[in-house]
Amino acid sequence: MADKKELDTMRNQRETETHAKTARRKPWSPVKKLDTPPAPDGYEYRWIRGSFLGQEDANNISYRMREGWEFVQASSLPDGWDLPYLGEDKGRLAGVVHNEGLFLAKIPVETIQERRAYYEGKTSQANEALDNTMFNESGKDGRYVKYDSKRESQVTFGKSQK
Numbered sequence: 001m002a003d004k005k006e007l008d009t010m011r012n013q014r015e016t017e018t019h020a021k022t023a024r025r026k027p028w029s030p031v032k033k034l035d036t037p038p039a040p041d042g043y044e045y046r047w048i049r050g051s052f053l054g055q056e057d058a059n060n061i062s063y064r065m066r067e068g069w070e071f072v073q074a075s076s077l078p079d080g081w082d083l084p085y086l087g088e089d090k091g092r093l094a095g096v097v098h099n100e101g102l103f104l105a106k107i108p109v110e111t112i113q114e115r116r117a118y119y120e121g122k123t124s125q126a127n128e129a130l131d132n133t134m135f136n137e138s139g140k141d142g143r144y145v146k147y148d149s150k151r152e153s154q155v156t157f158g159k160s161q162k
Contacts, residue, residue, distance in 0.1 A: 033099060037081040042109055045072070047102040050093075061103075067115075069105040071096040 039045045048064045048071075049057055073095045074085035083097045083104070097104035 034102070036104060037078050039106060043106040044109055044112055045104060045106050047099070048105045049101065050098065050103040051101040064105065067107075068111045069107050072104040072106055073097070 034047055036045045036047075046069070048069060049060050051057055071093065074083060074097050075095060077083060077097065083099070085095055085097050086093050088094050093103070
């Protein structure tokens with residue numbers, strides 16, 4: 001049996017050993033080209049088209065920025081997420097995460113909710129206008145067919161039934 005001094009020496013050696021800080025090897029799986037890290041609290045990520053057929057799509061980039069999207073810098077990604085980014089020679093897009101013509105962008109969740117509410121309101125207005133124009137019985141315009149939600153139709157194939 002080892003004496004106390006020998007055990008202490010063995011423990012100290014074990015404690016001074018450094019273990020790899022990397023996680024265990026992950027099993028192989030197909031590459032997810034548009035995989036993103038979890039977005040920061042209060043934000044949502046989306047891939048924005050930055051080029052089309054090898055040409056920069058400045059109109060789409062400008063439009064998305066005016067909508068409230070902000071491009072994500074590779075330096076702001078959480079640990080463990082090593083995504084490709086544009087080099088220093090790319091001007092205003094230097095350091096932005098990109099993947100095959102797409103840029104990673106973030107937007108506040110409140111902005112998404114406001115946008116969704118705006119378009120739901122526009123859809124509701126359009127449906128109401130359609131109902132008032134086309135399906136108004138007082139119009140008696142023969143060009144429009146009154147929609148009847150209870151109407152049923154049948155389709156048969158082959159010989160007609162008598």
